[in-house]
Amino acid sequence: MSHELVARLLKGEPRAIARSISMVEDGTEGSPDLMKGVFPKTGNAVVIGITGSPGAGKSSLVDKLALFYRKRGDKIGIIAVDPSSPFSGGAILGDRIRMQTLGLDPNVFIRSMATRGKLGGLARATVDAVAILDAAGYDKVIVETVGVGQDEVEIVKTADVSVVVLVPGMGDDIQAIKAGIMEIGDVFVINKADREGVIRAEKELEALLSLAHRNDFWDPPIVKTVATESKGIEDLAGAIESFYEYQSTGEKGLERRRSIAKWRLMELLQERLIRDMLSNNGTAEMLEDLALEVAEKRQDPYSAIESLLAKS
């Protein structure tokens, strides 16, 4: 079953791809086997992570970049990560708008990923989904994150090239340092560059970048775009390609892949350990009982965990 699915997704069948991504997202039983089949076929796609403040125009930028790559003949996968909708699950609105411009093109695969509860790690599922699209023959996989929290940063860090999008004014630059995304940007974009304050934003960004300590010798370029008018998209693609070439050479590329692999193993391990624990007979029920005891202040959380670990 999983074998057949892997064969179909490696041929690039969209339905097989969609089903495979759902499997890793839900963390179904067959997903480890699926990923074992997918993994050896990965490594051909260029994975581009795009993050930035809400309102920076990330979605338009992703759409225009995708159109640009399509014109060059590339197959494009887009994963929009929307981690923080624990109740409703996903950015349906954004999807619908995006489908109108790109969705009819059979060489573009679009998928939103949202949280499915605490057990299924979103970051892990996203990285698996990227691997699936990579193995399925997509030349570029763009991962767009909606939020700017820790998970998003981790997800973007797993890309080959990380792009940080800012806008002029609004003190967004300062916010960006706060959110710690300055350190992860390989390429910076000032979008909505037809607005007032572009020069100031660029100066501020340059100053901030000169303060940031990167572990390599890359000097992150700043690209100005007006995504809604398709301006600057070619420059952006050029900057992405430059960094991709830079990091592919020699030790730097391997070091980056090694640290991504380690992070990925930790995510998987964490998920596996807690899943194994909760599948023990009675543990899930005990957790519920203990939660009530903690809520009623009859026990503290640390003692509760110790009693849980002792009994299982």
Place this chain on the structure above:
Amino acid sequence: MSHELVARLLKGEPRAIARSISMVEDGTEGSPDLMKGVFPKTGNAVVIGITGSPGAGKSSLVDKLALFYRKRGDKIGIIAVDPSSPFSGGAILGDRIRMQTLGLDPNVFIRSMATRGKLGGLARATVDAVAILDAAGYDKVIVETVGVGQDEVEIVKTADVSVVVLVPGMGDDIQAIKAGIMEIGDVFVINKADREGVIRAEKELEALLSLAHRNDFWDPPIVKTVATESKGIEDLAGAIESFYEYQSTGEKGLERRRSIAKWRLMELLQERLIRDMLSNNGTAEMLEDLALEVAEKRQDPYSAIESLLAKS
């Protein structure tokens, strides 16, 4: 040692409080014992979580709300959560500005919390820090999150009252749905309400709230503020108090506390399991080796985890 520290923090000694928070942040060996001592003394503080888009003016709002409570004689704890600075660790700039307005008041305790690497769960550490301030006699504990990702949403959900801050214009409202923070707001603030577009923002927010499905019968109030001019702060305090009173009564409050307790137990369990695993002889080294094998594509991550679990 931990006993003496607990005694001092329960007396409200700032240095003991600061040291205790550092312990739970670093996840030092003594922290479970510390928290066992702290837990029975908690439950008196009103915990207020404040989140919202970058640039919405959360920090000013928090400062003005703190000043308002100070005038009423309350002791105030402020925790600024900045989850996504994996390299530099923390919002030093924001702290420095804040210290100028509030930092000299001995009845205000301010602390920033940032990520300390993958093992120490930031959300867990933040909730522990809140408990420490609660036990130390702070009447209000305000938790301000800088990002808008999954961790931030989880942290804000553990508060007694969750406040979501928006600004007029910029399409922030739409961004707010995407980031899934609509569902967690008990109170909504439109800050910078002297700007153009306030009425439209309010209408949009009302429309969105009427679509959101809450599990209770609370109708979240919308408060308009201009934090920089201290306008609307009393209204905000009133709205916070109303929800606090509403949710304290009957089953609703217990249900909320139970689900927070469950989340907290899961966080602790996850952290404990992976820590125990990695403290096994040779496991950490094996993980490093496996990471390299995965990076060089000699093994897939899922098989790597299985071999790790099999050997330990």
